[in-house]
Amino acid sequence: MNALAGVIFHFIGGLASGSFYVPYKKVKGWSWEAMWILGGLFSWIIVPPIAAYLTIPNFVDIIRESSASTLGYTYLFGLLWGIGGLTYGLGVRYLGVSLGSSVILGLSMVFGSLMPAIYYFFNETVGKQGIDYFLSTDAGRCVLVGLLVCVLGIYLCGRAGMLKEKSLASLSAETKSDFNFGIGIAVAIVSGVLSACFNFGIEAGKPMADVANELWKAANPNQGEFLYQNNVTYIVILWGGFTTNVIWCLYLFTKNKTFSDYKNSSAPLGKNLLLCALGGTTWYLQFFFYGMGESRLGNGASSWILHMAFIILISNAWGVILKEWKGVNKSTYSSIVAGIVTIILSICIVGFAKTLE
Numbered sequence: 001m002n003a004l005a006g007v008i009f010h011f012i013g014g015l016a017s018g019s020f021y022v023p024y025k026k027v028k029g030w031s032w033e034a035m036w037i038l039g040g041l042f043s044w045i046i047v048p049p050i051a052a053y054l055t056i057p058n059f060v061d062i063i064r065e066s067s068a069s070t071l072g073y074t075y076l077f078g079l080l081w082g083i084g085g086l087t088y089g090l091g092v093r094y095l096g097v098s099l100g101s102s103v104i105l106g107l108s109m110v111f112g113s114l115m116p117a118i119y120y121f122f123n124e125t126v127g128k129q130g131i132d133y134f135l136s137t138d139a140g141r142c143v144l145v146g147l148l149v150c151v152l153g154i155y156l157c158g159r160a161g162m163l164k165e166k167s168l169a170s171l172s173a174e175t176k177s178d179f180n181f182g183i184g185i186a187v188a189i190v191s192g193v194l195s196a197c198f199n200f201g202i203e204a205g206k207p208m209a210d211v212a213n214e215l216w217k218a219a220n221p222n223q224g225e226f227l228y229q230n231n232v233t234y235i236v237i238l239w240g241g242f243t244t245n246v247i248w249c250l251y252l253f254t255k256n257k258t259f260s261d262y263k264n265s266s267a268p269l270g271k272n273l274l275l276c277a278l279g280g281t282t283w284y285l286q287f288f289f290y291g292m293g294e295s296r297l298g299n300g301a302s303s304w305i306l307h308m309a310f311i312i313l314i315s316n317a318w319g320v321i322l323k324e325w326k327g328v329n330k331s332t333y334s335s336i337v338a339g340i341v342t343i344i345l346s347i348c349i350v351g352f353a354k355t356l357e
Contacts, residue, residue, distance in 0.1 A: 078240020
């Protein structure tokens, strides 16, 4: 039951992450930086402490009493993840929701799942899986197969993106929108690699989560692991993410002279505020449910792979719903559908791997 619950929680988290950009696409009359930083205030500053307060009433004491090393590394990985996060928005802008998310999150999935395992192979830690786990156990080999299958799905989605660029070459500029495969893929690679730092931040901040877990278990004996233990860690990681993003957005505000966007009388101010708040809150919910899934499956490769795979799946589904593939030929559409089906298969394989442990 723990494995099934973990998969369900990761699906909900993937649904939130794969859907967060949809409200942003409805914002009118504002620059990218205007809507991004406003939504980010909800994602990184407003919602995380509210969630922690509702689930871990003493979270402030846990942070205050943590070591400088724990806080420093957690914040640092948050900074790096923040670069991945802001370039995620640009990648989606130039590649679309489905293709952009597939490439970015696919790279994040590979780096986020394998790099910690390599680290723990050389620095053995109780409860952590080294890279040998993927080669020496049936469950590990099954996870590795699932990862490889997902990479194949990402390749098919990427192929669809290249075919899309060719098929849209003859369409009007309005139909093409902001699609630019060259710029988009470069941004997506940077974003994908650095986005994996969020998983590293969770690892670095594990001492804080462990304290929250032990306090809860002491108050609730024989109730298993605390579902919300990571909510305290997210606060510090997201401080780092906010720092990176606010610096970049302030630069763009100054460069593009877009501070006045918020005073633009032709823009629907109330609607835009609501959409940004919705997008930012939805963005945070991916972490909230990731933490719940991780408490059931463990913070190993399986949790990260499932989380990323679900996000890729949902993002591509939104791409179809939003008609981002409208006007492409049959071969292109077949490629994106094949990619989605392959990713679904990879999710099933990784989920099955947990039954082998």
